Amino acid sequence: MKFSCSSTDFVNALSVATRALPTRTTVPALECVLIETDENDCLRVTCSDSQLTIVTHCPALVEEGGAALLPGKLIAEISRKLPEGSMSAHMAENGYMIFRCMGSRTQIAARPANLYPQVGQTSDQAVNDADLTMPQSLLKDMILTTSFAIATDEERPILTGCLLDVHGGEARMVALDGFRMAVRMQRVSEEASITAVIPGKALQEIARILSDDESAMITMHLQGGRMLTSIGDTEISAILKEGEFINYRQITPTTWATRAVLDSGELSKCVERASLIAREGKNNLVKLQIGDGKIIITSNSEIGDVYEELEADIEGEGLNIAFNVKYLSDALRVLDGRAIEMRFISGVNPCVIVPADGDDFLHLILPVRINA
Amino acid sequence: MKFSCSSTDFVNALSVATRALPTRTTVPALECVLIETDENDCLRVTCSDSQLTIVTHCPALVEEGGAALLPGKLIAEISRKLPEGSMSAHMAENGYMIFRCMGSRTQIAARPANLYPQVGQTSDQAVNDADLTMPQSLLKDMILTTSFAIATDEERPILTGCLLDVHGGEARMVALDGFRMAVRMQRVSEEASITAVIPGKALQEIARILSDDESAMITMHLQGGRMLTSIGDTEISAILKEGEFINYRQITPTTWATRAVLDSGELSKCVERASLIAREGKNNLVKLQIGDGKIIITSNSEIGDVYEELEADIEGEGLNIAFNVKYLSDALRVLDGRAIEMRFISGVNPCVIVPADGDDFLHLILPVRINA
Numbered sequence: 001m002k003f004s005c006s007s008t009d010f011v012n013a014l015s016v017a018t019r020a021l022p023t024r025t026t027v028p029a030l031e032c033v034l035i036e037t038d039e040n041d042c043l044r045v046t047c048s049d050s051q052l053t054i055v056t057h058c059p060a061l062v063e064e065g066g067a068a069l070l071p072g073k074l075i076a077e078i079s080r081k082l083p084e085g086s087m088s089a090h091m092a093e094n095g096y097m098i099f100r101c102m103g104s105r106t107q108i109a110a111r112p113a114n115l116y117p118q119v120g121q122t123s124d125q126a127v128n129d130a131d132l133t134m135p136q137s138l139l140k141d142m143i144l145t146t147s148f149a150i151a152t153d154e155e156r157p158i159l160t161g162c163l164l165d166v167h168g169g170e171a172r173m174v175a176l177d178g179f180r181m182a183v184r185m186q187r188v189s190e191e192a193s194i195t196a197v198i199p200g201k202a203l204q205e206i207a208r209i210l211s212d213d214e215s216a217m218i219t220m221h222l223q224g225g226r227m228l229t230s231i232g233d234t235e236i237s238a239i240l241k242e243g244e245f246i247n248y249r250q251i252t253p254t255t256w257a258t259r260a261v262l263d264s265g266e267l268s269k270c271v272e273r274a275s276l277i278a279r280e281g282k283n284n285l286v287k288l289q290i291g292d293g294k295i296i297i298t299s300n301s302e303i304g305d306v307y308e309e310l311e312a313d314i315e316g317e318g319l320n321i322a323f324n325v326k327y328l329s330d331a332l333r334v335l336d337g338r339a340i341e342m343r344f345i346s347g348v349n350p351c352v353i354v355p356a357d358g359d360d361f362l363h364l365i366l367p368v369r370i371n372a
Numbered sequence: 373m374k375f376s377c378s379s380t381d382f383v384n385a386l387s388v389a390t391r392a393l394p395t396r397t398t399v400p401a402l403e404c405v406l407i408e409t410d411e412n413d414c415l416r417v418t419c420s421d422s423q424l425t426i427v428t429h430c431p432a433l434v435e436e437g438g439a440a441l442l443p444g445k446l447i448a449e450i451s452r453k454l455p456e457g458s459m460s461a462h463m464a465e466n467g468y469m470i471f472r473c474m475g476s477r478t479q480i481a482a483r484p485a486n487l488y489p490q491v492g493q494t495s496d497q498a499v500n501d502a503d504l505t506m507p508q509s510l511l512k513d514m515i516l517t518t519s520f521a522i523a524t525d526e527e528r529p530i531l532t533g534c535l536l537d538v539h540g541g542e543a544r545m546v547a548l549d550g551f552r553m554a555v556r557m558q559r560v561s562e563e564a565s566i567t568a569v570i571p572g573k574a575l576q577e578i579a580r581i582l583s584d585d586e587s588a589m590i591t592m593h594l595q596g597g598r599m600l601t602s603i604g605d606t607e608i609s610a611i612l613k614e615g616e617f618i619n620y621r622q623i624t625p626t627t628w629a630t631r632a633v634l635d636s637g638e639l640s641k642c643v644e645r646a647s648l649i650a651r652e653g654k655n656n657l658v659k660l661q662i663g664d665g666k667i668i669i670t671s672n673s674e675i676g677d678v679y680e681e682l683e684a685d686i687e688g689e690g691l692n693i694a695f696n697v698k699y700l701s702d703a704l705r706v707l708d709g710r711a712i713e714m715r716f717i718s719g720v721n722p723c724v725i726v727p728a729d730g731d732d733f734l735h736l737i738l739p740v741r742i743n744a
Binding site for chain 2: 071081083269276
């Protein structure tokens, strides 16, 4: 194996691919990056944690074909420190890969490429295959406004993914962790019908690579139990979560008894202040008292308390409700200063938060029962 | 106690003072900030870790004099989240301090101010009192180019401070940890004669507050076993380290057998790359091979090795020497791309690094003995 390329291109390819390196693994080969020469005068650079696989390409002058496994984190770090310019690499007979760039020569112990497991393969059972195309910026927004609500524990593995639900010209991305739920809705021009649960880590990595440019499009292929997509030179593949996602439509209340319209930015600031005090207590609670044209936000702990008053348009009965402060502030962060409508049935039923001016987002938070 | 002030002024005062909060303490009152009303329509805001004390001031309308201890970190964080505008505060009868700012009301449990220990007092023995005045930007530079070499363990407490040595119109700041030494020299117009060891933490906090403006001056008063200084509204006092500092002049070699002149920026990049490989090994070593108009920089560990060649003007015998990579890269970072002169006696004697174009900085590094 022998090639030369620009050190900048090499750094960029490694930065993208190594995002798929596992944080922990029992398969040592997965800690490596797989570098293969390609026929089209380029390198294929692959990393995978077995669930998520990222393959990217780097233009190169290939003198001798081959493949090698190199320690992923280390080679990414070393490449970032290389001088900018032309670099060459070849595999030495002692099993070391030798990189030369200007006056610098680095040897790294390589492992045989055939130790790398099969990753990124789709299975043959072509059930439910479908494609979905949308602007990259839209997909990025859908991911960022929902993925924070993904479950972080593995107790119910299906909840560590986001549901992608496309039917009748509407695409929904849904994340929930048993305490709150985030739904992002968007009309799409396609007639595709999709029900797939995409792993959270894959979505977060995809969001990092996606462009904010509204004219750049992305197509997601749902195929053989995988989600496959390409962004520029990079191919991403993720194994879909198996199992049934929670019926999110069923748990979304359709009625309300009390409704408050207010500025999410103002509420967010009040909740942030309340959270500093709540955090000192045991249960991290923020209490909302809704009525009389205002919302009173309070929190208390041994060290002190916070009392905030915020004007709001209120309809219906007054009511008291308490939330885990984190769930409320996460939702408000996503709503980013928009006017919102908060819908309540009672102090013990889920609260629904939607933008006052659209139906693109719905957030549901379970309250905490308090003796008040 | 009752006052009103601008929330922005209050935040700024707390940000400055709380830098002196101890990271760990056995005196709970020191975890607090002491807020006192002053006669001149302002607040005195004090934090101390008993060694370092920072007192700053905040303009305020004082309606009722008084003093209170409030949890330092918490009140600093809460103040940062307050709306910008006028805020008022008063001490309630239940021992809570109540802050109001726009629609927000926060109560924080206060402790009696008389629990706060006496801090920042000078002792009566006026031995060796002296003043030193210099531009703030110069003091900042002297601190930043030496304090990284301060000892981090408490084995020899005197070495956790920097020596300030002013004699015959020359000011020197010296830090050493037993493995390396950093000396920063500067001619000063004053005739002061000072030998004082200032605690590293105090210097680092002073450096944060100092301005980069060359026309802003600072005066350090050495008095009663303390270093006292004011920067704007802020007074800083630090207890000087007791004991004899190492005679740094005696340990600085005055001769050399081999001398290399080269670009510190280039060497720094080579050493950074070498460090990535060295770090994987046991001893974190970088080896320098000096001779034939170049320096060859190498490092190796199980995972691979790095070989770098750098042109240099070399005088004297060739020689091989090895360093802890951290000590070498710390020194090069401070020299910030300047041309440097490295002076060697042999592979087992300390190496001296000075700028090629000045005598404002001297760095000494002990080599690591290797079998080569």
